[in-house]
Amino acid sequence: MNSLLSSHTTLIIIITVIVSLMAWQNKGLMDRLIFSPIAVNKGQWYRLITHGFVHADSTHLLFNMFTLYFFGRAVENYFNQYLGGFGFIAVYLAAIIVAMLPSYMQHKDDFRYRSLGASGGVSAVLFSFILMAPWSMLYLFAAVPIPAIVFAIAYVAYSIYANNKGNTNVNHLAHLWGGAFGVIATILLSPNMLLHFFNALMHPRF
Template sequence: MLSDYIINTPVASVIFALTVGLSIYAFSNPEIYGRMMLHPYTVYRDRTKWPMMITSGLIHKDWTHLIFNMLTFYFFGFALEGILVAQSGSIGHIYFAGLYVVALVLSDIPTILQQKNNYNYHSLGASGAISAVLFSFILFYPRTMLYLFMAIPIPAFIFGFLYLGYCIWASKNARDGINHDAHLYGALTGLLITLLLYPWILLHFAEQFGL
């Protein structure tokens, strides 16, 4: 039930609703895109524009981009918040919010540095933060079975690497305004934050494979 999501995973619920709502609104409002998209040229030169590193993660290029990211978040974001609460109590909600926001910001920094002199470059999407959520979840439950395209069973850790592999390919080949570079840095941020919060997680991960 919807109320169960709101009560048990309030942070994931707010992120999901806000991202879907703002993305849909922006689809028909180009002015919103201009204000919320990441513009490295401006961010690098004007500290008052740093919030773009967060606002750009609340909008998406089109329905395909939005649905892909939100399906991934739905499968892993709500579950991860529940896992962190189970591990740490109510402060787990704060851990989840922190992981998401920090990953959203840190995953944009390499792009800002790379594109700081490219006035025509813009990007958007929550992919960096969602990669962090995905790879944090994988550290806890790497063998969880998912169904790719709703039909093909696949372990979570394989899904994660396929997801990341696509994003690395897209960062080199796609010209769609989506910040595909952020996937890699978001994934690394998710792994690092989870390791800092739960240093035992590497041993737990290895044990899932009998190591």
């Protein structure tokens, strides 16, 4: 129980759930926390982080927190080892910011554009894990087993396709950049991780 409570992954999940629940009950709070490029232009840079702690609905929140719970615990020790006690939290928050920057540049003058959710940070955590264990089994919809590397390829391909197609409320661009940030951050901290990845890729273990 103590190890669970000391987990930074668990701490992030608790804060995210509480903030999301509060925002659902308070439209004014939601409006202050959600990402808005126009608000950022006016100096409200904090929205580059706070948008990652509010979600559109319970399904959106559950999916992100479910993913973060399983893969965050697997990688947080790695980041804490290289960056200190709060390394994982720092990388997670940085991923949320970096993942949103391309969307900000693309929509910086769009008064109607809004975005929210922890997907950028969660994608960073997920792809960091895939880099470490490419043949681990992920369970799509908590039921369908799929090798992590196969999932990663399909996820990236679909996100690129969906982003180019448009006509969706999902910020696929944030998914892509969040995942890329997770991979880059993991390799920068330990370049040997890239060699480990290719070695693991050539020796599948199911």
